[in-house]
Amino acid sequence: MYNLDEHTITAEFLRRIQDTPNPRIREIVASLATHLHDFAREVRLTEEEWHEGIKFLTRTGQISNDTRQEMILLSDTFGLSQLVVAQNHSRPQGLTEQTVFGPFHVEGAPKRHSHGDDISIGYPGIPLFVTGRVVDGANHTIADAVVDVWHADPEGFYDVQDPNWVSDEAKLRGVFETDEQGSFSFRTIMPTSYPIPMDGPVGDIMRATNRHPMRPAHIHFMIKKPGFDPLVTHVFVEGAAYIDSDAVFGVRSSCIGRFVRHEAGQAPDGASLNEPFYTLDYTFVLASE
């Protein structure tokens, strides 16, 4: 069939893919193409606008590398990532909810065998002592869960964003295991609110749509234990700036933690601190598979 125009081309596209062997692929491609065509018709997309879109997506791919994933950031800022997370992990009341994975996780961060380890490795900031507990929906402790932690520094940067970063020098990252009481603990520094990277295509579209780029202060956690749905989440700082307007739509009530301020004195690990510090005690409730 030829002489296709903007009205007839969608039906012809669907006819062309009707022999797709995998029915799930057919369903996804058909829905995607139909919505893409509907979008282009609805706004009467011009050729110049189409070309801007092509260039935008090409740049988004090309600026991505081992330590920067701009396509995920684009999905995050369009709310697509959080939509997909939410529809795949709806949680009954009382369980810790999922949120977006984000682009800054590193596979193979240093394993920390000792509770209380300092993952800030001396990086300056306000000391924070985290104690966590991992339980199931019936409040039974989960031992030997793997707890992967990562967060940004007080300037808002993850170690991988430093152009001089080398992969075996993890900063503000660590992998712990829960003990027999389902507990883990570590020392770090307080996270702060920070902007998503604004020097790429995503920054261009955030500025063009007059959106602020800030994420409220948070620590990432990924917790895995066979038999349970892996939990990918953040713990947000209660009362943090931007908690109500996270640039990537990730905040859930069940993911907000109380970071408690203490005056200088004895820290939870017994050390004597001559500056104020914070503590966070948080319980992660996993869903059975």
Place this chain on the structure above:
Amino acid sequence: MYNLDEHTITAEFLRRIQDTPNPRIREIVASLATHLHDFAREVRLTEEEWHEGIKFLTRTGQISNDTRQEMILLSDTFGLSQLVVAQNHSRPQGLTEQTVFGPFHVEGAPKRHSHGDDISIGYPGIPLFVTGRVVDGANHTIADAVVDVWHADPEGFYDVQDPNWVSDEAKLRGVFETDEQGSFSFRTIMPTSYPIPMDGPVGDIMRATNRHPMRPAHIHFMIKKPGFDPLVTHVFVEGAAYIDSDAVFGVRSSCIGRFVRHEAGQAPDGASLNEPFYTLDYTFVLASE
């Protein structure tokens, strides 16, 4: 606002972009995000599928370079390019229709001042003698129109696809100007049907959806003259294989030309040929701006 789930996130996204200064950008981003969200909800996209999509689009950007534009190819094979062309260039009966630009045009191909020039520069193939005429809707000739021509070789490759290609060695390309009679002419070799590049992400999705990758034989023309809508089109070979199922949906009746076979003998340029050859005589009818 937080605690966004797959049902509430779209309204929140639209609220976030409501202060977009440029109303056209707001309209496009709002429609795009709404359709993207609708798509993800409609198919209940999983995280694994989302991640495959992220990787697919990232690869599509990264495989693109100065001489390969995989994102355009993706748009072409999804019918989006032809949809956008059609809705921006609907043509009254009698005018030559637009079709997709394709990814293989090169800015600044050699200028051919002499009619009858051979753009095949000796590359082997069946000789083809093209004569063209450029007119307006009232059949008045258009002099000094710039006619940019490019096509693939008999193996189906454009010069830029050769890894050893250097940009000043154009093969099967040229830029002509029409004379006082609105005419131009050149010698080349017959184009053949050819597959779109199948070694990248687009190839993966063409195979997954069981589509053939072929384009019917054609020559690209881009014709520009102040006062007229620039014409970006192909002339397809009448009766060519795949004319009914062009992988990029580009065939229009008004873009099919009669390529006439001749036995060995005297060619239109006076040369004596000892092999059969073809001629094409085609009239391009431009639309006023």
